[in-house]
Each structure stands twice: as structure tokens, then as C-alpha cells.
Amino acid sequence: MTDPIALRLRRLPHGEGLPLPAYATAGAAGLDVVAAESLTLAPGARAAVATGFALAIPAGYEVQVRPRSGLALRHGVTCLNTPGTIDHDYRGEVKVILANLGQEPFEVSRGDRIAQLVPAPVQRALLAEVDALDDTDRGAGGFGSTGR
Numbered sequence: 001m002t003d004p005i006a007l008r009l010r011r012l013p014h015g016e017g018l019p020l021p022a023y024a025t026a027g028a029a030g031l032d033v034v035a036a037e038s039l040t041l042a043p044g045a046r047a048a049v050a051t052g053f054a055l056a057i058p059a060g061y062e063v064q065v066r067p068r069s070g071l072a073l074r075h076g077v078t079c080l081n082t083p084g085t086i087d088h089d090y091r092g093e094v095k096v097i098l099a100n101l102g103q104e105p106f107e108v109s110r111g112d113r114i115a116q117l118v119p120a121p122v123q124r125a126l127l128a129e130v131d132a133l134d135d136t137d138r139g140a141g142g143f144g145s146t147g148r
């Protein structure tokens, strides 16, 4: 494992008393995040669920918000925008955009683990507009073109 990334976390008033994001096992890749509010997600519904904290992420990194496989498999509940992107310059509350793709209402209780956070290095692009692109064997083929 590489050296950990230092993340500063500011607890917000409604996050008082909640466990901080934490690794569930010594080898876990994601910091489990708990909900700072309780709500019911109807089938097909989505919501930005409060976490009760804000982050300062070092420049050159993002934090990805990813679903938990247990919620996805058992309840059809996932992060709609997975992986969610927390920009390094964002100082607002981290929220988890949960969607219920299952057939039953899903209850979120304050303190439930709802997602996981994974820091990742960011490679920025230097965009150059050009009149023509170099030729390749694939050309414009895509979207299953090699399977036909």
C-alpha cells in the first residue's frame, strides 16, 4: 500500500456524535461514511443525504464517493452518480446521492453506513483544438462496433 493521503475533516453541527469515516478492516479501500439524517427513499427516488462533515483535500487529489455493494445487492440502493467526485477545492458538506433502484421503500437511519470514500490522484488535461485528428484502425467505430 502507498502512503496515505492527509485529509482534513471539519465536523458540522448536525454531525456531532456521529462516527468519523473509517476503514472497516485493515485492508479496506474505502472509508465508510454514515448518514447524518434519517429518511425514507421510495422506490425510484433519490436524495442528497447529509454526512455532517466537510473536507479539505490536497491539491492533485479528489475523493470519490462510491456505493456499498451490500446495499446495492440487498436493496438496490446505490450512489446515482457513482463515483461521485469531491473536488479538492470544495468546502461544503459532503453529500451522498443515494438512489433506490429496488422495489421496496428503503429506510436510512442516522448513523447507517451509506457509502464509502476513496481518495484518488487527479490527472488534469491540457486541451488543444485542432482541425484534424490522426488516423487509427478503429477510426470512429465504437459502442460495440468490434462485436458485430
Ligand SMILES: O=c1ccn([C@H]2C[C@H](O)[C@@H](COP(=O)(O)OP(=O)(O)OP(=O)(O)O)O2)c(=O)[nH]1
Pocket (backbone or CB within 6 Å): 065, 081, 084, 085, 086, 087, 088, 090, 093, 094, 095, 096, 097
Ligand atoms: O456525490 C457527490 C458529488 C459531489 N459533491 C459535491 C462536492 C463536489 O466538489 C461538488 C460538485 O460536484 P460535481 O462537480 O460532480 O457537480 P456539478 O453538477 O458539476 O456541480 P458544480 O457546478 O458545483 O461543479 O459537489 C458531493 O458532495 N457528493
